[in-house]
Amino acid sequence: MTEQQWQTLLAVTAGKPVEKLPVGFIIDCPWLPGWGGIKTIDYFASEQKWFELNLQAIQTFPEVMFLPGFWAEYGMCTEPSAFGAKCIWHAHDMPFAEKTIHTLSDIDRLTVPNPKTDGLCPFVLQRLEACRSQIEAAGHAIRFAVARGPLNVASFLMGTTEFMMGLYDDPKRIHELLDRITQFLCDWLILQKETFDTIDGVLILDDIVGFLGHQDVETFVLPYLKRAFDCLDVSVIMFHNDANGQVCAPYLADLGVNLFNFGFEHSITEMREWTGGRVPLLGNIPPRDILALGTLGQIKTCVRETLGGLDNTQGLIFSCGGGMPGAVSSAKIRAFIETAHEVSVS
Numbered sequence: 512m513t514e515q516q517w518q519t520l521l522a523v524t525a526g527k528p529v530e531k532l533p534v535g536f537i538i539d540c541p542w543l544p545g546w547g548g549i550k551t552i553d554y555f556a557s558e559q560k561w562f563e564l565n566l567q568a569i570q571t572f573p574e575v576m577f578l579p580g581f582w583a584e585y586g587m588c589t590e591p592s593a594f595g596a597k598c599i600w601h602a603h604d605m606p607f608a609e610k611t612i613h614t615l616s617d618i619d620r621l622t623v624p625n626p627k628t629d630g631l632c633p634f635v636l637q638r639l640e641a642c643r644s645q646i647e648a649a650g651h652a653i654r655f656a657v658a659r660g661p662l663n664v665a666s667f668l669m670g671t672t673e674f675m676m677g678l679y680d681d682p683k684r685i686h687e688l689l690d691r692i693t694q695f696l697c698d699w700l701i702l703q704k705e706t707f708d709t710i711d712g713v714l715i716l717d718d719i720v721g722f723l724g725h726q727d728v729e730t731f732v733l734p735y736l737k738r739a740f741d742c743l744d745v746s747v748i749m750f751h752n753d754a755n756g757q758v759c760a761p762y763l764a765d766l767g768v769n770l771f772n773f774g775f776e777h778s779i780t781e782m783r784e785w786t787g788g789r790v791p792l793l794g795n796i797p798p799r800d801i802l803a804l805g806t807l808g809q810i811k812t813c814v815r816e817t818l819g820g821l822d823n824t825q826g827l828i829f830s831c832g833g834g835m836p837g838a839v840s841s842a843k844i845r846a847f848i849e850t851a852h853e854v855s856v857s
Contacts, residue, residue, distance in 0.1 A: 512580040512654045520576065520712075523791050523828055524747050524769040532824045532849050535576035535793060536835040538568060539770060540605055541583050545837045552602050555585055562642045566649055572844060576828060578749070578793070579655035579714045582636040585631050590659045591667040592630030594621065597634050598723065612669045615677055618684045623691050625666065626699040636706055643707070656703035656710050656743060660717025661692045661735040668692075675722065678731060685731065693735040697742035704743055712747035715739055720773070721754025728758055733766070740767050749793075753833035761784035775832025779821060791826040796847075798831035804839045805816035807846045814850040824855055 512520070522529050539588055547564040554561055587596040591608035596614070612618060612631050621747045626632040627758040639646075639653055646653065665688055666674045677685045679706045696715075704710045740748050749770040752759060756773035763771055773782055774791040779795050786792075796813045798804060818824065829851050 512577065512578075512652060513535075514649050514652070515713075516576045517652070517654060520770075521827075523826060526791065526823055526826055527607070532818075532851060533576055533828045534574065534851055535578055535828040535830050537578050537793075537798065537830075539582050539834060540586050541837050542839060543568065544603075548842070550602050551604060553591075555600070555606070556769035558638045558641050561638065561640075562645055568719065569649070569651065569672060571841060572848070573646045574848060575844070578713070580651060581639070581642070581653060582655075582657060583635045585635070585744075587667060589631045589635060590664045590692075590696070590699070591769050593632055593691075593699075594630070594668055595771050596630075596662075596667060598631075601820065608667045610668060610670050610673075612673075612688075615684050618688045621688065621691055623694050623698070626695065628703050632702075636703070639707065639744060645673070652709040654710060655706045655712040655714045655747075656700045656745075656748070657714045657716075658699055658739070660715045660720070661689045661696060662719035664692050664696070665689060666719050667828075671719065671722075674719070678723075678727060684728075686697060688852045689735045690730065692742055693717040693738050696698055696739050700739065700743055704745070710743075711738065713745050713746050714749040714751065716751040718752055718754040720752050720759050720766075721756060723758060728762065733757065733762055735778055737766055747854040753835075756782060757785055761787070764789035771827070771829070773832060777832075779817065779827065788826075791828070793828045793830050795830065795832045796835045798836045802831045802843060802847065803836045804844075807842060809847045810843055811850045813849055815854050816855040818851065830853075 519529055519533055538552060539556060543564045544551045545566060549560060571576055586605040588608045588769050593599055594611055596608040596611050616662045650718060747770060748767045750768045751772040753774035760782060768790055770793055771790050775795055775797040779792060782792055796817055801810055801813045
């Protein structure tokens with residue numbers, strides 16, 4: 512992220528007006544390798560190819576705010592791997608982390624990993640350190656500490672169904688699990704910020720939050736997300752949940768969130784209402800059905816209809832409802848950008 516983009520992001524998250532509607536996308540391994548014409552496994556295995564693809568994206572679309580920017584991720588495997596999860600790798604698909612908790616009693620033996628040494632965490636830091644000079648030479652900086660959220664990690668360690676059942680079968684052990692995961696996540700986020708002095712934002716991604724009801728969110732989500740968000744003193748606190756966003760929306764401002772990436776099932780107007788207008792938003796057209804699978808005409812129509820239905824675009828970074836999916840071509844991104852700027856100016 513360039514300094515100008517960062518200043519724009521700070522203005523949006525502070526609720527200040529900006530001259531032009533910002534356009535931004537979360538980009539990572541589901542989109543970049545296919546868009547750049549390389550294997551997914553090469554994207555993970557080669558730090559130079561990883562850097563070159565991210566650089567190609569920002570140079571192709573300099574007007575787009577790519578978030579979190581040069582994301583050194585290993586799909587969903589980074590945090591689960593620190594807890595000992597076996598990671599399954601594929602040539603053209605995202606990797607997958609296998610379960611490590613097979614019975615609820617396994618939680619009793621779970622220890623808090625050390626992000627300096629465990630799993631893929633050291634490789635994330637090494638990749639960023641190795642490429643930092645190239646990133647900065649391109650006019651960008653490492654701005655965000657990033658982690659999957661407590662429930663997301665728990666669902667990989669246990670399995671989503673097993674985790675959801677555990678909320679009711681053995682809530683005490685689930686709290687113990689979430690407590691240990693959250694302690695690790697805090698250690699991991701703090702380590703990232705200690706390693707890179709340019710970090711002034713945090714991004715936590717947790718779709719499992721959207722599977723719960725309000726009471727369960729208050730019991731099993733808020734205490735742990737609050738700890739994770741509070742562990743760093745940063746200007747931007749970004750949360751991604753593109754499942755049911757209504758369930759967490761009323762709590763986000765009090766958690767300190769000042770940028771929320773939510774699912775396309777909810778309109779921008781609805782999300783503004785549910786957050787009390789207190790949380791800037793990142794969204795929101797359908798990522799798969801429109802941006803990836805739609806025609807250029809359908810993308811333009813959707814952008815016009817979405818923006819045309821708003822009273823204003825303050826506190827908005829226009830995007831899709833979730834991360835950039837695979838099969839989104841440069842032409843489709845260009846159509847999105849040009850139409851968004853046409854509508855927001857007219």
